[in-house]
Amino acid sequence: MPTDNSNQGAAPLRILGRNNSFNVRKVLWACEELGIPFEREDYGRGFRSCDSPEFLELNPAAQVPVVIDDGHVMRESNAIVRYLAAKCGNETLYPSYLVRRQAIEQWMDWVAYDVTHALRGAFLGGQLREHPWDNEWFVEQGRADLIHEISLLDAHLAGNGPYVTGNDFTVADIPVGLVVNRWFMIDGLERPQLEAVAAYYELLSERPAYLRHGRNGLP
Ligand SMILES: N[C@@H](CCC(=O)N[C@@H](CS)C(=O)NCC(=O)O)C(=O)O
Numbered sequence: 001m002p003t004d005n006s007n008q009g010a011a012p013l014r015i016l017g018r019n020n021s022f023n024v025r026k027v028l029w030a031c032e033e034l035g036i037p038f039e040r041e042d043y044g045r046g047f048r049s050c051d052s053p054e055f056l057e058l059n060p061a062a063q064v065p066v067v068i069d070d071g072h073v074m075r076e077s078n079a080i081v082r083y084l085a086a087k088c089g090n091e092t093l094y095p096s097y098l099v100r101r102q103a104i105e106q107w108m109d110w111v112a113y114d115v116t117h118a119l120r121g122a123f124l125g126g127q128l129r130e131h132p133w134d135n136e137w138f139v140e141q142g143r144a145d146l147i148h149e150i151s152l153l154d155a156h157l158a159g160n161g162p163y164v165t166g167n168d169f170t171v172a173d174i175p176v177g178l179v180v181n182r183w184f185m186i187d188g189l190e191r192p193q194l195e196a197v198a199a200y201y202e203l204l205s206e207r208p209a210y211l212r213h214g215r216n217g218l219p
Contacts, residue, residue: 015027016055021065120133
């Protein structure tokens with residue numbers, strides 16, 4: 001296995017995943033911010049199945065995105081986004097200074113864990129009516145948890161913004177930006193007025209890549 005990070009002249013990045021998937025959209029947005037050329041193939045709900053033996057060999061979790069960089073097969077959208085930014089050596093989007101890097105990663109993990117848990121009830125159950133998340137108790141709990149989590153983000157942005165980790169747009173803003181878009185698009189939620197989150201949504205909307213892959217009419 002090669003141990004250096006450069007693969008100049010390598011084949012274009014392959015992204016396997018439908019472009020209406022929340023997690024695929026993170027990777028598409030990251031590629032556009034970083035100027036990475038890619039080829040995308042439709043896999044996932046409504047397209048080629050993630051349960052086929054060939055796909056399961058790439059990702060035993062049967063989920064999109066899967067990204068292949070010069071033969072290296074990757075899953076987990078946040079880890080892929082970090083890999084791509086690090087590979088490009090983009091010190092603004094993903095600094096190598098560990099204190100800044102940790103601040104970025106903690107917000108990405110917050111999305112992957114706390115917010116995703118809340119969205120199971122609030123979005124998968126409450127909006128898409130997916131079983132088993134559509135249980136009434138679970139939906140209400142998800143909505144309450146989501147309001148709690150986004151209020152926490154609002155307080156953070158009010159004191160530490162305008163981006164999630166301060167003055168610069170970083171890879172942390174990619175998953176958080178997708179969550180904020182979903183927050184404004186989700187049905188059945190008594191959304192409190194959260195001024196800093198609203199301002200953040202408008203700030204991100206100045207980025208063409210966000211309008212293409214984040215705030216693009218999809219929740
Ligand atoms: N933790 C994974 C979650 C991936 C995930 O949940 N993917 C969804 C789409 S957003 C999926 O594959 N759904 C099944 C399908 O589309 O067939 C990641 O961040 O990449």
